[in-house]
Amino acid sequence: MNLIFLALIVIAVATAAIREIRSTDPDERPMQALSEGAIDAAGSAVELALGLVGVMALFLGLMKIAEAGGLLTVLARLLRPLMIRLFPSVPPEHPAMGAMILNFSANILGLGNAATPFGIRAMQELEKLNPHPGTATNAMALFLAINTSSITLLPTGVIALRASLGSEAPAAILPTTLFATLFATIAGITSALILQRYFRSPPPTRSPDTGAATTDSGAPEDTALQDEKTGTGTAAHAHREPDDQPTDQQPMNIEVPAEGYPAWVSILVLLGVLAIIPLTILYGQAIAPWIIPGLVVGFLSYGVIRGVPVYEVFVEGAKEGFNVALRIIPYLVAILVAVGMLRESGALGMFVGLIGPVTTPFGLPAEALPMALLRPLSGSGAYGIMAGIMQDPATGPDTHVGILVSTLQGSTETTFYVLAVYFGAIGVKRVRHTLAAALSADAVAVIAAVAIVGFLFL
Numbered sequence: 001m002n003l004i005f006l007a008l009i010v011i012a013v014a015t016a017a018i019r020e021i022r023s024t025d026p027d028e029r030p031m032q033a034l035s036e037g038a039i040d041a042a043g044s045a046v047e048l049a050l051g052l053v054g055v056m057a058l059f060l061g062l063m064k065i066a067e068a069g070g071l072l073t074v075l076a077r078l079l080r081p082l083m084i085r086l087f088p089s090v091p092p093e094h095p096a097m098g099a100m101i102l103n104f105s106a107n108i109l110g111l112g113n114a115a116t117p118f119g120i121r122a123m124q125e126l127e128k129l130n131p132h133p134g135t136a137t138n139a140m141a142l143f144l145a146i147n148t149s150s151i152t153l154l155p156t157g158v159i160a161l162r163a164s165l166g167s168e169a170p171a172a173i174l175p176t177t178l179f180a181t182l183f184a185t186i187a188g189i190t191s192a193l194i195l196q197r198y199f200r201s202p203p204p205t206r207s208p209d210t211g212a213a214t215t216d217s218g219a220p221e222d223t224a225l226q227d228e229k230t231g232t233g234t235a236a237h238a239h240r241e242p243d244d245q246p247t248d249q250q251p252m253n254i255e256v257p258a259e260g261y262p263a264w265v266s267i268l269v270l271l272g273v274l275a276i277i278p279l280t281i282l283y284g285q286a287i288a289p290w291i292i293p294g295l296v297v298g299f300l301s302y303g304v305i306r307g308v309p310v311y312e313v314f315v316e317g318a319k320e321g322f323n324v325a326l327r328i329i330p331y332l333v334a335i336l337v338a339v340g341m342l343r344e345s346g347a348l349g350m351f352v353g354l355i356g357p358v359t360t361p362f363g364l365p366a367e368a369l370p371m372a373l374l375r376p377l378s379g380s381g382a383y384g385i386m387a388g389i390m391q392d393p394a395t396g397p398d399t400h401v402g403i404l405v406s407t408l409q410g411s412t413e414t415t416f417y418v419l420a421v422y423f424g425a426i427g428v429k430r431v432r433h434t435l436a437a438a439l440s441a442d443a444v445a446v447i448a449a450v451a452i453v454g455f456l457f458l
Contacts, residue, residue, distance in 0.1 A: 005338055005381075012341035019346060033344045041340025041388075045332040048164070048387055049325055055160040057321035062299040063109060063156065064317025069306035075105035081263040082270070086189070087139050089129070096125030100143055107413075108153050119147060119418075120425045127426045135430040136423070138196045144422055145188035145437040148376075148415045149445065150181050153273070155410030158386075159292075162406060165390050167397035171291035173406045176452045178276065180411035183448040188441030195433035328383075335384025343388075363454040364404075364446075367395055371405045376442045379414035400457050407449040412442050 012034065019030040079101050084092050091097070099122035106115035122143060130137050155177050163170035279287075303310040342348045348370075356366030364372065367389060375382040386405045395401040415438045423431060 005334060008338035008342055011347050012338070012345040015347040015350075016341075016345040030345065034341055037340045037344030038337050041336045042333050044340075044391060045336040045384075045387075046329055048336075048391065049329040049332055051164040052160060052328075053322055053325040055163045056157075056325045057318035058296075059156040059160050060321035060324065061314040061317035062295060064320070065299050065303040065308055065310055065313050066109060068308045068313045069303050071109065071302070072102060072105045075108060076101040077261045078266050078269050079104055081261070081266045086142065089137070089139050090126070094125065094129070096122055096129065096139075099125055104146065104151060107147065107151055116421070119143075119422055123422045123426050127428075134428060136428050136432045136434050138192075140423075140428070141196065141432060141434040141437060142189065142192040144418060144434050145192040145441055146185060147418050147422075148413045148438040149184035149188040149441040150411060150413045151185045152181055152410060153178060154295075155406075158406050158410040161383075161387060162390065162397045162402075163292075165387075165397045167390075167402075169289060169398065172398075173403060173410060174291060175287075176403065176407040176449065176456065177410040179452040180407055180445050180448040182274075184412055184441045184445035187444035188437055191440035192433065192437040195437055199433040332384055332387065335381050336388055339385055339388045363450040363458070365401050367401050368404050368408070371408055372446050375408055375412060376415035376439065379417055382409055382414070400453065403457050404449060404453045407453055408446065411449055412445040415439060415442055 016030040016034040019028075023030065076098075080092075080097075083097060083101055083104075087097065087100070090100075099118050103115045103118035103122055106118060123140065126137060126140050126143070127133065129139070155173065158173060158177075159170045162173070300310055300314075303313065339348070351370075352366040355369055359366055359369055371382055371385045371389065374385060386409050389395050389405050390397040390402045397403075397406070415435075419431060419434060419438065423429075423434075
């Protein structure tokens, strides 16, 4: 992200400087426009974050009720039969299985930051089963491929941003996001399973679960866990990275169910989710205005049924939403200033004019291309570009471009961030086919998003 941020600023300044030197019109002052654009973008970033406070407080308050009511445990029991078949090399009762299930359950609910500690724990436990430390196993590659495809059914953060920007139907992206994230997840799983046949593991250097194995650097495997506890290692800082939109939200002390629901229950629920997709595509426009009121009533009713003190828990979650909205201000300022300078310098217009004729016939407007390219690299960068696009009156939240960038943001995760955090936490240096599988999921997500948004909103 450091190089990306620097490159955006340097390109903007260089373009404006060249235009200033070559200009023969005394009324054309690119460098002054660049300065004013930077200041205006900084102010817009703060206004945007402050506008997010109320909506983020609402959504995180509702999600806190769901979390306190044990919805993660319910999802974990539903996922368990499927997980056992996806990860045959992981014993069903091993702690790695439970941590992965909770990680996926949190991601499904859109609790990305709460999912991160579960994911780190899962990687630490998978490393204990690793016969060749320092090299990613097939289970690790598949786990991270699914993580990068996000499997998010409720993109609360994107919906909140759309609502704060005055969208008439902030939840209209639910059918498009569900469609794109489903195909991305299928692509991630398929590519991981196929590629593992061509990326052979090295000879085993130890027996699984034999104690404290060493990584390539010779450090004990448990170092990452110890560092996380003491606050000195990679894992301690992993979930504070700006790419993942920092938050104070932490996972609750949830007991992993020892048994899942019967397989037929999980299959019925999966088929129900799949059946929702064509329904939302066909009736999405009519359903969209009912989604947010339905979520509010649904989560509150669920909390009451589960005996949760809904008011107190909602307030606790709303406080977290307030903190999230304030803490993203520096990251929004950085990205929106860079993008604003790029726009005012004329460099962004040149890029759009150059790429537009190539991508537009395929349903990917040039305005959305920077978002599609940056999404696997930087979560905060993509979030800032999405916010800038939807703030622009020409490409507001309810236009084709606005819907498309919202879908791109909500349907995948930041690939390089996920790989850096999770592999860094356990000292894995040889990732084998993990990156290829994850980028395959990202590419399919873009294609699926373009197809479904074009079908529904063009």
